[in-house]
Amino acid sequence: xxxxxxxxxxxxxxxxxxxxxxxxxxxxxxxxxxxxxxxxxxxxxxxxxxxxxxxxxxxxxxxxxxxxxxxxxxxxxxxxxxxxxxxxxxxxxxxxxxxxx
Ligand SMILES: [Zn+2]
Ligand SMILES: [Zn+2]
Numbered sequence: 001x002x003x004x005x006x007x008x009x010x011x012x013x014x015x016x017x018x019x020x021x022x023x024x025x026x027x028x029x030x031x032x033x034x035x036x037x038x039x040x041x042x043x044x045x046x047x048x049x050x051x052x053x054x055x056x057x058x059x060x061x062x063x064x065x066x067x068x069x070x071x072x073x074x075x076x077x078x079x080x081x082x083x084x085x086x087x088x089x090x091x092x093x094x095x096x097x098x099x100x101x
Contacts (some may be wrong), residue, residue, distance in 0.1 A: 001044045011047035019043045 006012060027035040053061075068084075070077045073092030082089060083088035 001047070003042065006044065006047050007044055007050070009047075010050050011044065012050050013042045014046045014048040016043065016046045046093055047053050080086070 001009070001011075003013065019049045020041040022039040022041060023035040024039065026038045027033050040071055065081075066077060068087075069079070070087070071082060071089040072087040074089065076089065078089050081094075086093065
């Protein structure tokens with residue numbers, strides 16, 4: 001199977017070398033030409049399932065993102081990452097900036 005076929009089947013090469021390298025159709029008739037687009041074939045039996053992030057991993061990721069996006073001033077989660085210094089949204093940080101200016 002080619003890498004693409006493996007991917008379509010939800011697999012990926014399991015770290016093994018390709019079992020065969022096919023010359024492309026155009027080169028099949030020209031044995032002397034160096035094939036620039038060979039197809040690398042992998043053994044489907046040695047392929048392993050594509051890595052799918054588990055639900056737990058996704059939840060951990062979401063918690064990390066929530067910590068970065070939740071404003072310490074109003075407690076509202078913003079769709080962007082807040083400054084690491086104070087973790088406050090633009091609305092909560094603005095009054096301070098106005099005072100400072
Ligand atoms: Zn070729
Ligand atoms: Zn806020």
